[in-house]
């Protein structure tokens with residue numbers, strides 16, 4: 312199996328900057344691309360801040376920190392990815408946008424390069440099929456925060472070669488994750504079960520089973536979850552959750568994946584969770600407090 316040396320990451324947002332960081336930490340040369348220069352600088356800045364924090368806490372030597380940052384370069388043009396051995400996309404969860412990117416990358420990046428999508432809810436073959444290399448196209452699904460969560464799902468499509476899947480697993484292991492191979496079914500392994508749960512917490516709240524705090528405390532204290540499901544929704548991002556749910560609803564036509572009315576209304580109001588300051592919680596203060604306006608949107 313050819314060893315991967317240079318990893319390209321497209322999209323410098325919540326997932327993309329984390330994928331770039333863990334890849335650089337594992338010794339890969341990394342090129343992080345975002346067409347939006349401000350988003351690119353923000354993503355690179357977060358990585359720099361985290362590496363500097365690790366050095367300050369003496370979890371990382373100063374020279375190692377510098378070497379990690381030296382391995383990471385940013386660009387706004389996909390031409391910078393031409394020589395990569397693997398390119399991972401972490402752009403918006405929208406099939407047309409992803410396929411537009413893959414068509415461009417297919418022309419711009421060397422033919423031997425493996426393509427990997429970080430989709431959380433779309434079938435991978437639908438992206439592989441628009442490229443000239445469906446055998447070298449896999450899913451690599453990371454979890455937020457990428458720097459902390461220890462799993463990566465490696466998705467094998469019906470067209471993927473054993474070599475591409477093995478390369479994905481080897482990459483996952485080298486970045487220090489447990490790599491689990493999954494089938495190319497929308498939602499793969501974790502989101503197939505987690506997304507209906509996250510949506511059900513919203514439905515339960517709509518039905519009045521308990522307050523925001525009670526539902527979250529229920530799962531933290533009663534089921535040992537690190538954060539309650541409504542906090543998790545804010546943390547993942549409500550529009551991201553809804554896009555993931557819609558992707559799976561499209562695929563399965565199963566009501567478990569339908570966006571609950573309250574979630575749709577919160578997104579319409581611009582409440583995307585932690586990233587916009589309002590979601591199930593108000594994140595603007597030192598500690599999150601339940602969003603005082605949310606009762607206005609409840610359906611019961």
Ligand code: 3HC
Nearest residue numbers: 361431453454455456458459460502505537538543547555
């Ligand atoms: N980036 C980098 N490091 C982070 C981080 C971030 N965003 N958030 C926390 N950390 C690090 C901290 O720096 C700290 O490191 P240290 O021990 O070296 O100082 C360590 O993680 C622990 O952080 P905290 O003490 O601040 O907080 P917690 O112990 O409460 O852990 C958490 C925070 C890891 C986010 C934990 O609450 C958790 O595991 N929550 C559940 C997350 C989850 O379920 N993620 C999956 C979401 S679903 C998904 O991503 C799929 C998508 O497709 C929908």
